[in-house]
Amino acid sequence: xxxxAKSSQLLFTSSDWNFDDLSRAYDAIKEIAVDELRLxxxxxxxxxxxxxxxxxxYSSIGMPLMYQHWSFGKHxxxxxxxxxKGRMGLAYELVINSNPCITYLMEExxxxxxxxxxxxxxxxxxxxxxxxxxxxxxxxxxxxxxxMEFAKSYIARCEERYGPAAVEAVLDAAHSLMPQAxxxxxxxxxxxxxxxxxxxRERLEHEERTFSDLWRTxxxxxxxxxxxxxxxDMSERQSAIEYPEENLLYFLEKYSxxxxxWQREILRIVRVIAQYFYPQRQTKVMNExxxxxxxxxxxxxxxxxxxxxxxxxxxxxxxxxNVVFQPSFDDPRYGGLxxxxxxxxxxxDIQRICTTPTAEDRDWFPDFxxxxxxxxxxxxxxxxxxxxxxxxxxxxxALIRDMRLFSLQEEASDPYYEVTAIHDxxxxxxxxxxxxxxxxxxxxxxxxxxxxxxxKGDRKLRIKHTVHHGTTLQExxxxxxxRYIQRLWGHxxxxxxxxxxxxxTLYEIxxxxxGEKT
Amino acid sequence: MPNFIDRRLNPKDKxxxxxxxxxxxxxxxxxxxxxxxVRSGKIExxxxxxxxxxxxxxxxxxxxxxAPHSGHREDVLPGNKTFGTGDRIPRPAAGGGKxxxxxxxxxxxxxxxxxxSRGEVLDLFFEDLELPDLVKHNLKEVVTFRPRxxxxxxxxxxxxxxxxxxxxxxxxxxIALRRPKQAEIDELAAELKKLExxxxxxxxxxxxxxxxxxxxxxxxxRRKLIPYIDPIDIRFNRFEPQPVPNANAVMFCLMDxxxxxxxxxxxxxxxxFVLLHLFLKRRYExxxxxxxxxxxxxxxxxxxxxxxxxxxxxxxxxxxLEEMLRVIRERYPSKDWNIYAAQASDGDNxxxxxxxxxxxxxxxxxxxxxxxxxxxxxDERESEMFRHADNGTSLWNAYREVSAxxxxxxxxxxxKPSDIYPVFHELFxxxxxxxxxx
Numbered sequence: 001x002x003x004x005a006k007s008s009q010l011l012f013t014s015s016d017w018n019f020d021d022l023s024r025a026y027d028a029i030k031e032i033a034v035d036e037l038r039l040x041x042x043x044x045x046x047x048x049x050x051x052x053x054x055x056x057x058y059s060s061i062g063m064p065l066m067y068q069h070w071s072f073g074k075h076x077x078x079x080x081x082x083x084x085k086g087r088m089g090l091a092y093e094l095v096i097n098s099n100p101c102i103t104y105l106m107e108e109x110x111x112x113x114x115x116x117x118x119x120x121x122x123x124x125x126x127x128x129x130x131x132x133x134x135x136x137x138x139x140x141x142x143x144x145x146x147x148m149e150f151a152k153s154y155i156a157r158c159e160e161r162y163g164p165a166a167v168e169a170v171l172d173a174a175h176s177l178m179p180q181a182x183x184x185x186x187x188x189x190x191x192x193x194x195x196x197x198x199x200x201r202e203r204l205e206h207e208e209r210t211f212s213d214l215w216r217t218x219x220x221x222x223x224x225x226x227x228x229x230x231x232x233d234m235s236e237r238q239s240a241i242e243y244p245e246e247n248l249l250y251f252l253e254k255y256s257x258x259x260x261x262w263q264r265e266i267l268r269i270v271r272v273i274a275q276y277f278y279p280q281r282q283t284k285v286m287n288e289x290x291x292x293x294x295x296x297x298x299x300x301x302x303x304x305x306x307x308x309x310x311x312x313x314x315x316x317x318x319x320x321x322n323v324v325f326q327p328s329f330d331d332p333r334y335g336g337l338x339x340x341x342x343x344x345x346x347x348x349d350i351q352r353i354c355t356t357p358t359a360e361d362r363d364w365f366p367d368f369x370x371x372x373x374x375x376x377x378x379x380x381x382x383x384x385x386x387x388x389x390x391x392x393x394x395x396x397x398a399l400i401r402d403m404r405l406f407s408l409q410e411e412a413s414d415p416y417y418e419v420t421a422i423h424d425x426x427x428x429x430x431x432x433x434x435x436x437x438x439x440x441x442x443x444x445x446x447x448x449x450x451x452x453x454x455x456k457g458d459r460k461l462r463i464k465h466t467v468h469h470g471t472t473l474q475e476x477x478x479x480x481x482x483r484y485i486q487r488l489w490g491h492x493x494x495x496x497x498x499x500x501x502x503x504x505t506l507y508e509i510x511x512x513x514x515g516e517k518t
Numbered sequence: 519m520p521n522f523i524d525r526r527l528n529p530k531d532k533x534x535x536x537x538x539x540x541x542x543x544x545x546x547x548x549x550x551x552x553x554x555x556v557r558s559g560k561i562e563x564x565x566x567x568x569x570x571x572x573x574x575x576x577x578x579x580x581x582x583x584x585a586p587h588s589g590h591r592e593d594v595l596p597g598n599k600t601f602g603t604g605d606r607i608p609r610p611a612a613g614g615g616k617x618x619x620x621x622x623x624x625x626x627x628x629x630x631x632x633x634x635s636r637g638e639v640l641d642l643f644f645e646d647l648e649l650p651d652l653v654k655h656n657l658k659e660v661v662t663f664r665p666r667x668x669x670x671x672x673x674x675x676x677x678x679x680x681x682x683x684x685x686x687x688x689x690x691x692x693i694a695l696r697r698p699k700q701a702e703i704d705e706l707a708a709e710l711k712k713l714e715x716x717x718x719x720x721x722x723x724x725x726x727x728x729x730x731x732x733x734x735x736x737x738x739x740r741r742k743l744i745p746y747i748d749p750i751d752i753r754f755n756r757f758e759p760q761p762v763p764n765a766n767a768v769m770f771c772l773m774d775x776x777x778x779x780x781x782x783x784x785x786x787x788x789x790x791f792v793l794l795h796l797f798l799k800r801r802y803e804x805x806x807x808x809x810x811x812x813x814x815x816x817x818x819x820x821x822x823x824x825x826x827x828x829x830x831x832x833x834x835x836x837x838x839l840e841e842m843l844r845v846i847r848e849r850y851p852s853k854d855w856n857i858y859a860a861q862a863s864d865g866d867n868x869x870x871x872x873x874x875x876x877x878x879x880x881x882x883x884x885x886x887x888x889x890x891x892x893x894x895x896x897d898e899r900e901s902e903m904f905r906h907a908d909n910g911t912s913l914w915n916a917y918r919e920v921s922a923x924x925x926x927x928x929x930x931x932x933x934k935p936s937d938i939y940p941v942f943h944e945l946f947x948x949x950x951x952x953x954x955x956x
Contacts, residue, residue, distance in 0.1 A: 022522060060533065410593070419602065
């Protein structure tokens with residue numbers, strides 16, 4: 001306390017915010033972020049919005065620009081209902097992985113909260129977006145906003161030209177395949193909006209150039225030739241297919257026998273967006289943990305330096321503890337592990353292990369226990385891990401004890417759940433590796449691949465679902481989704497479920513048997 | 519210093535397009551919900567904003583989902599208190615809510631609420647009734663306003679400058695600030711000219727000339743400084759929008775509630791009443807509704823009793839007409855009120871009473887009413903039989919005389935909801951402008 005300076009150093013005194021206070025706070029935070037935490041971030045763009053605009057942003061999956069679709073309207077209604085009833089608070093901020101990094105602040109926030117949010121989003125998330133290998137590898141922060149602009153106007157043009165219903169039909173189907181629309185092992189080519197637009201312009205120009213009304217007047221003698229053309233086209237496509245393909249949307253975009261060029265373009269747009277969010281799905285714990293750790297550290301430093309008052313700090317701490325609140329499994333409020341809590345606790349734990357390790361920590365983490373450089377250790381972890389590997393590597397016995405984690409096994413055939421490991425010597429390893437598994441998208445996402453398509457024959461598309469651990473799919477949504485695939489493929493689609501250990505066929509279903517949708 | 523942008527003033531409702539798309543998508547569900555609502559709700563609130571619950575099934579977004587309790591899985595949970603390795607916990611009974619999977623236990627049963635605006639409600643409501651677009655438009659039209667003079671204002675557009683008032687102000691200002699008049703200047707100028715014209719001016723004259731020159735220059739400067747019309751003089755006519763005075767209307771709902779009127783009949787009657795009410799509400803500032811039900815005797819009741827309580831007895835239609843007459847005499851003098859009446863019945867009446875009804879209508883009621891609609895609710899099977907207007911129940915046959923006599927009397931048979939609209943078509947066709955507008 002005694003090293004705290006006089007109140008003249010306070011960044012702000014009122015709880016209402018204004019732009020001067022904001023920019024003073026920003027500069028103070030930046031100083032700590034750069035000098036002490038050694039963060040590296042995209043330039044920031046901070047936008048103040050109202051609660052309605054926040055709801056708007058929510059419903060279009062957080063993108064500032066989004067094409068129009070009824071499902072966003074549905075989410076908007078849903079969220080605004082929850083909000084109005086007071087069942088859900090709005091996030092204090094929203095941050096977009098773009099360059100410059102856009103952070104939305106709500107106008108209702110107090111100055112203390114705005115400071116917290118700037119530290120959290122504009123520095124924590126921003127650093128993570130810029131440095132984590134997944135984001136570097138899979139997303140192109142510089143181009144995403146321009147690409148969304150293009151996507152929005154392209155789909156609006158399609159609606160004008162082909163009618164909203166036709167566009168909606170494609171989008172519905174494409175959305176249902178979004179989880180199956182990512183490349184997991186390949187580097188997606190860089191987005192370049194200019195190139196994208198040039199490609200489309202060229203295509204349109206070609207159509208216009210080659211269009212001649214005279215052709216219409218020619219007698220229809222070419223009928224015999226037309227099928228042959230289709231035939232060669234199909235065989236070209238057939239030979240280009242590579243099996244198996246787990247990116248179903250990509251597969252349909254490239255090889256569907258019925259889609260028109262604009263429909264393929266829409267699939268491509270949906271696919272690009274799915275790919276863009278793929279890293280976020282894999283780094284929830286780390287991303288939120290990183291941001292929470294950063295805001296916690298920075299706010300404490302601001303307080304230590306006497307730049308914020310006790311009152312502000314109390315408000316910050318109250319909000320912070322709300323964010324990292326983790327109810328126990330038997331609490332009615334329990335809804336799974338809170339990624340903020342897990343991430344934040346793990347990072348604080350790493351800080352502790354680096355500075356004041358116990359013998360157990362030295363045993364478990366010989367690489368960095370007691371190295372004193374917690375900042376470097378964390379920076380390295382943030383850059384080179386995703387949730388699954390981060391937990392597998394860094395979850396310590398001490399934290400397992402603190403959070404009293406235990407693993408529970410469920411076998412469909414058994415009438416009971418079994419506790420397989422708790423926070424004891426025998427259980428640490430198992431708890432840790434089970435938790436890591438549960439954050440592995442490769443494990444949690446069903447394994448579904450296109451394995452065969454006969455473009456020249458009956459044009460049937462065959463899809464294989466490899467069943468791991470006997471976990472099957474919900475039947476009603478599976479059938480609905482298959483119908484959507486059929487809509488995009490245009491012909492029969494069949495799906496077979498094969499158990500990965502026994503190679504037995506668990507189920508086989510074809511859109512022929514499903515009948516028409518009522 | 520980062521780039522701060524204040525977006526609060528950006529247009530809201532960015533997701534309006536999405537909302538419209540969603541509405542279109544959920545149309546069938548919404549329509550069903552609204553029809554239910556109209557059936558059970560009050561007539562007067564039928565066209566207000568409505569909160570509609572929508573079941574999720576019509577608007578699902580399917581993806582491949584893991585089945586919740588299949589195969590083998592192992593979850594990690596926080597907050598262990600008493601468990602040890604190897605403990606077994608009995609599986610909660612099916613559907614017992616709390617399980618080990620937080621991910622997809624949503625059973626989709628919980629509806630979510632949707633607030634529809636009045637326009638959206640009307641759209642959906644009329645869709646079922648097959649109203650042509652023109653009529654829909656008319657019904658939804660808001661009350662019009664007329665601009666009315668309301669004094670003057672300092673700002674406005676040039677076309678509404680009030681010249682008189684502006685000159686009035688300018689005049690006052692010119693007097694107050696003593697702006698030199700042209701005549702004064704002319705006088706001095708003339709004198710100066712005369713003096714300058716003298717051959718040998720005396721010293722006094724020369725002095726006078728100098729004074730005159732100075733005076734003239736001062737006057738000219740004052741004239742320049744104090745303009746003839748200054749911007750502060752300008753006044754504009756002010757107009758205030760005033761609602762066009764609309765007369766009042768009262769709507770009488772007459773219904774036979776004897777045993778022969780079942781749920782279906784009442785529902786159809788109600789829809790008809792709702793439509794008529796909407797129509798009147800659009801046309802008149804103030805609309806009252808009077809509910810009169812009758813068996814062998816009639817009484818004025820409130821809406822709930824009207825639609826939901828049953829009463830046994832015979833059927834004497836004329837009692838309802840007499841009751842209506844009584845209410846009109848007591849509370850709704852026809853010089854102040856536009857009177858509309860809608861009668862719903864299944865056509866039953868005791869013998870000889872129909873003639874009495876005709877005479878009441880003929881002699882008094884039809885003179886008082888703007889419009890009288892009689893809807894006979896019949897069985898769908900009967901609708902074939904009664905295709906021709908010639909055959910019908912005793913009441914129907916009797917009313918045909920009235921209909922022939924009075925142009926503002928309409929009668930129809932209704933067997934299903936879509937039959938209701940034609941009655942309104944007649945309303946528009948027969949009495950094109952019953953309301954005095956403006």
